[in-house]
Amino acid sequence: MSSFRVKGGLKLKGEITPQGAKNEALQILCAVLLTPEKITINKIPNIRDVNKLIDLLSDMGVKVDKTGPESYTFKADQVDLKYLDTEDFLQKASALRGSVMILGPLLARFGTGRLSKPGGDKIGRRRMDTHFTGFQKLGAEFHYDNKREIYHIDGKNLKGAYMLLDEASVTGTANIVMAAVLAEGKTTIYNAACEPYLQQLCEMLNRMGAKITGIGSNLLNIEGVKSLKGTEHTLLPDMIEIGSFIGLAAMTQSEITIKDAQIHRLGIIPDTFRRMGINLEFRGDDIYIPAQKHYIIDTFIDGSILTIADAIWPGFTPDLLSIVLVTATQAKGTVLVHQKMFESRLFFVDKLIDMGAQIILCDPHRATVIGLDRKYPLRGIRMTSPDIRAGVALLIAALSAEGTSVIDNIEQIDRGYQYIDQRLNALGADIVRID
Known part of the structure; x- marks a missing residue:
């Protein structure tokens, strides 16, 4: 079984091209x-x-x-x-x-x-x-x-x-x-x-x-x-990777350009991250995310707490709810994440809570995330990747945290993301693969 040792708190910068879907x-x-x-x-x-x-x-x-x-x-x-x-x-x-x-x-x-x-x-x-x-x-x-x-x-x-x-x-x-x-x-x-x-x-x-x-x-x-x-x-570029890179940029205050994103095929993914307060700029078919010290979660028109839920296309893909959830932990504001399709996909939040995130797991399908607005940064811990998407969410958390984290069972991450450690290290991350 392999692990990632991740040094957190580094700001990344550069261009990254998503893999095939x-x-x-x-x-x-x-x-x-x-x-x-x-x-x-x-x-x-x-x-x-x-x-x-x-x-x-x-x-x-x-x-x-x-x-x-x-x-x-x-x-x-x-x-x-x-x-x-x-x-x-x-x-x-x-x-x-x-x-x-x-x-x-x-x-x-x-x-x-x-x-x-x-x-x-x-x-x-x-x-x-x-x-x-x-x-x-x-x-x-x-x-x-x-x-x-x-x-x-x-x-x-x-x-x-x-x-x-x-x-x-x-x-x-x-x-x-x-x-x-x-x-x-x-x-x-x-x-x-x-x-x-x-x-x-x-x-x-x-x-x-x-x-x-x-x-x-x-x-x-x-x-x-x-x-x-x-x-x-x-193949199209992987929209889940694209969403993951958007969340990563926000969490680590990084300036990242996602190349050749086929923006017209992303549906409501960009707008959903914009509602999280993340600035995105379309440059041709590239997505530019500037470094942001703060990002503020939107509310509904009547001022009530924003809910982000998965739905069949053209709704929001369930594979990105884990990324939304971890990204919200350092935003300003509160969001309810509603995972409708799978009843065990939110169970990784206990690792984020151990890192210092403020999350209330309401039931197997819903979690309320109270953003810390970077006042209390996440701290590095040892944790295990339970599935592909939660594994990358934990990797994003580790990259934004203070100190060093170790993520075990990274074979789950390797199932869905190619050379993820090498590609992020090229942007300035410090991820070491331990066999």
Whole structure:
């Protein structure tokens, strides 16, 4: 197990370029199974979750070639379906939640799928019902081996269907879309997720020969086609990294420029941080954050305490609530952070309280943060990263704190942020990786 030793209180300065989007990468990589032709993907981040999925695809028989620092080609012309029945496959798939999205392509192209119960962050219940209900609507037969926790799906004769999703699940929508593009007839998906990453997936599939309309809305129509061809695709910059860097700049009183941010795809993320009192300046497609000694949290129009809550797109992404929460600890004012989607994602606040933050954990979903306005800086402690986003929130807290902090279990951070210690050290941070 590795750790970060972080010297706090340093001001950072410079430019940083966000990595390719992790959540988009997991969808796009699974889509290579839909065609025997070559697919080139650019801006792939070098992070644990993505690398595990690439290794899994390679073990399945997909030809994988790294053509550049962030570019790969994939050719799935000799997929080994027998590998799906091996213990090796089941163990590797269960270690990665994103592996669930191989099911849609496998059902669409090969008519069969296997998967053990996926892993991922321990942030609460993350049910699979939306995925499997969608597959069943398309005609797949679903079986679950309760003892071995293995999903068996038979989808030899998928046919288009109308469906109203019970929740606007991003991975569920992606999985169903990938299954439907090769199904016979027309599929209509209502209450579909419409995040930019899902839009990217649909646009890529259309370049491959799919017929998807309604992209960017919650109503998708898909005309099934016989086969798909190869294409080239470039991932968007990771909006969670962008939000993390904004919070980092505010907490450490740093002057940072985030390069090539694709601002038009960020939705309400910039405005949400502005409501936290953080100054942002758009310079072309870059975001400039000046050094700020103070930032004041906004209130609602009637003067009541601001609430920041997660919501389906175009609402505020739940992956950034941990960053909002830690950033608020040194703001002036009070904010209620409402994490609606996952009941265990706020449990890292005990570490921030140990560092001196004033936070009231109201219940598993809500925390009230009383900003200290830098009058009482956080203090360095030893702590453990419970999940990807909380881990980076704790790293931001450590960088702003007085003294030295040690963050254990940084493998969680490595799952979602590439070379984060090296990239922040280049801006003036002092982060040492301890193996």
